[in-house]
Amino acid sequence: MYYFGSNGDAITGLRHYGNNKLEYYGADHVQYRNRYYTAAKNKLYYFGGNGDAITGLRHYGNNKLEFYGTDHIQYRNRYATVGNHRYYFGSNGDAVSTNQPQTEADIIGSMRVAQKAQQIVTVVQNGGSTATLKLWQKQGNTWRNLLTSSSRIGNGGIGNSHEGSSTTPKGVYHLSFAFGKGATARTAGMSYRQIKSNSYWIEDQNDRQYNTWQNHSWANNKNEHLIDYTKAAPHNQYELAVVMDNHGQNNGSGFFIHVKNQWPTEGCVSINLSDMRTLVSHLGTKAYVVDVQNPSQLKNY
Known part of the structure; x- marks a missing residue:
């Protein structure tokens, strides 16, 4: 079967x-029948x-099943409901x-956040103040695990947090920018800021700049002087x-993924320095973190 257009070709x-x-018509102009075609993306x-x-x-095949949407594109890493049946189609x-x-x-591909993310960091609690952190990178329609790291979380575990609760906030958060002691850091497009002697994270709830990075000549002791945490280990x-950008969510302030020491955090997520460098090197502008108490909760986000 051929199809000739308005110019006769x-x-x-x-x-x-x-x-x-x-x-669809192939390079030989012959119509495709009973066969697949892979387009861009x-x-x-x-x-x-x-x-x-x-x-x-x-x-098709030996009890295999696939699904194509109204746009004719095959479903991958997502659900489809047909009648009273709900299916999940893998990578x-x-x-x-x-x-x-x-x-x-x-599971990562089926999460709602996967529709807008290029990297997803999952933090799944496995103890009172410990968790497993994994970095996932989107590659085509599939997700690949690039890093698995043992982490420390808040004394209160992962849950509903507020200012001073020492609880790592449950939920999904955009990873907005990286920062640190060095003048530069290797990322995959994420912006980076060097800590200076006048760099503060504002944690005073009465300050209109609450839960933001600010450069001030002075800030009261309710705020975090960032350079104090760039000294020798620990x-x-x-x-x-x-x-972890939770601005405007009224669940506390100053939540980061940072370098681990021997203690629980005050609500942040911490991993060792080597893994931290690996993590940052893969992060771009569409990176998100999902903090949950158990693996089954990942599907909620």
Whole structure:
């Protein structure tokens, strides 16, 4: 099957026609039938026996199942509800069976935040003040684990936090910028600030600049003098750090991912310096952290 356009030439590529119909012609101008086509950004289509791109469920192979949306693109790392049934489609496009649990990567890909993120840092509590931190990087339609690190969290664990609670705030937060002792730091696009002698994090709730970085000649003792935490270990927490942006959420201030020492944090997340450098080196402008008490809560975000 060929299709000749308005200039008389046989077409190649995708052709939209009729009521949301779509067909595809290869480099030889021949219409695709009963075969896949992968477009830019790893978008996958399947063209049926009549040449039209399909929508909905498609059974194939040995009890395999895939799903195509109204835009004809295959679902990956996401759910679909068909009638009274809810399916989850993994990173390869196949529906996950009941006897084949989702992989961690599939769970990350199914999170709502994954729709806007390029990097996701998960922090899952595993003790009173300990957690496992993992860095996930989006690659096409899949998520790859680049770092796993043992971390310390607040004395109060992960939960509902407020000023002075020493609890790491539960939820999802944009990682807005990195900062530290050095003049520069290697990132993947995330901005970086060097701590100076006049750098403060404002934690005075009566200050209109509450929960922000400010450069002042002086600030009262309710505020955090950042350079005090760039000294020799164990007081080098801010040798390198990343801001968890919870501005305006009324759950406390000054929550960072920073360098670990032997103590719990006051609500931050801490990992060793080597892992901190690795983490920062992969972070761009679309990085988020998700702090939860157990793995099942990841699906809430």
